[in-house]
Amino acid sequence: MNNIEQQRYFSRELLDWYGRSKRDLPWRRHRNPYYIWISEIMLQQTRVDTVIPYFNRFIEKFPTVEALADAPEDEVLKCWEGLGYYSRARNLQHAARQVKEQYGGIMPSGKEEVFGLKGVGPYTAGAIRSIAFNIPAPAVDGNVMRVLSRYFLIEEDIMKGSTRAHMEDLVVRLIPEGRASDFNQGLMELGALVCTPKSPKCLTCPVMEHCAARLEGKEESLPIKTKAKPPRPEYRVAALVEGTGEYNGKVLIRKRPSTGLLAGMWELPHISLSQGKETAPISLPDEAAMDRLAGELKTEGIPIRPVGHLMDAEHTFSHIHWNMRVFRCQWRDISAGSLQAAESAAAYAAVYKDTVEGNIDVEAGTANSSEPQYRWISQSDMAFYAFPNVFLRILNQYFTSE
Ligand code: SF4
CATH class of the missing domain: 1.10.340.30 (Hypothetical protein; domain 2)
Structure with a gap:
């Protein structure tokens, strides 16, 4: 033929x-x-x-x-x-x-x-x-x-x-x-x-x-394909911040920036321990990781006190592999933290209250012009926010076990 x-x-x-x-x-x-x-x-x-x-x-x-x-x-x-x-x-x-x-x-x-x-x-x-x-x-x-x-x-x-x-x-x-x-x-x-x-x-x-x-007996060896570079590992530390008082039973979430990876989606506040693209990733002992988490989130206006390891999670994107350690955190009392930070978080919480608790179809991101944005949410509120898989898994696991 x-x-x-x-x-x-x-x-x-x-x-x-x-x-x-x-x-x-x-x-x-x-x-x-x-x-x-x-x-x-x-x-x-x-x-x-x-x-x-x-x-x-x-x-x-x-x-x-x-x-x-x-x-x-x-x-x-x-x-x-x-x-x-x-x-x-x-x-x-x-x-x-x-x-x-x-x-x-x-x-x-x-x-x-x-x-x-x-x-x-x-x-x-x-x-x-x-x-x-x-x-x-x-x-x-x-x-x-x-x-x-x-x-x-x-x-x-x-x-x-x-x-x-x-x-x-x-x-x-x-x-x-x-x-x-x-x-x-x-x-x-x-x-x-x-x-x-x-x-x-x-x-x-x-x-x-x-x-x-x-x-020719070559069906298993074709196609010829050079291997893609393995995803670059990144070490991240996340805060599962538990609300108290009015926000008892709720956790704090943050909206990602409107550009870049997972743009506009919601997540747990977290930090990266990796030092840029070219250097090797770092993993820290828990105590040091919790200190760094609290320190970096404080500069973002989120006063927290990590109290212990909660769970680990992983997620692979096409070019990055996230290794995430999640710590249970408490919201710090105003007297122990920054008054300004607490006020700003309270303002976010108030916006949240007006939208979700008012049973309005939330247009997240339009309710508050400040960046980044935060909300206190319960398990049922998750239906109003889009989460990347890794945070969906963490939140579901947390709410199911509590
Ligand atoms: S399955 Fe693929 S390899 Fe096998 S005979 Fe069909 S085209 Fe050829």
Whole structure:
């Protein structure tokens, strides 16, 4: 079989198989470009089973581009809570505003226009244009590169831009006329269900007969991929500050700045023990860590007294690994701490009281113009704030055990 025949066989068998075997997924029930866009952003680095409930909730809450564009950012983040990679949610909303303002709320299909949307890279642009508009555009991600590397025995490093470009050209040649939507979805589906990273299911694969890697026994050793740098470890110390008196049973949370990692989300007040990017991380004995925590939070206007170790937690981002030691802390009496600090925290608490206890749908971040912002919250108040996973776990564990 020559090269052209091998390509034709691949496209034909893949489309037949996809027609028979495709999964019934919520975003596949319509060709709504907005739905396809949301699903593709959610599916980056996340499994389909995890995405489905998030997708359904998201679409229910923000059924149109306009609804997403007009929503408070905190509501969007809350809907994304637990999915990780929160910049994707913020970019999505920014891009929804672009679609609303520049294209009258109608998702564009042109290459330049789709690429111009915030957070839309070559893969997502190709997925939206091909799946929603049936335009023969390549949508090449890790799954697709794995399938193509194996079937066509491409022994090039898939981390290289030149390999991706090669694969994009190949996909454009493979798409049968008028079948871009199904072809690209079929390719993704084969990578997800059959040609999996470990133990590919070659015996049930629709293209096994002419798969070059399988014929040479190389299916397990492809694709070639240089290892990414391991995430840089960071040591952090967090304060779980317990309220007293009026705030008994509540804990103090802080809002992150509006830019940077986990922007705009809520967390426990904490400090980093790492000394910048290039130096080795530091871990301290508990006593020294508690002193440093109290000292640094005091300069932020938070007078606390750490009383002991509560728990440890970890979280891995794409480039950083957080090792977090959490200390139970008491709010220091005004006489023992800074009066100004206590007053400022009391002011934050008052804002909190007006919003959450008044049973108003909180637009966190708009209630108080000061940065950073703090709130005293109970377990049930957690529903009003978006937390990164690591703090969600810590808070749930704490409230459940108290
Ligand atoms: S035969 Fe095996 S290695 Fe080849 S494409 Fe199918 S699942 Fe992947």
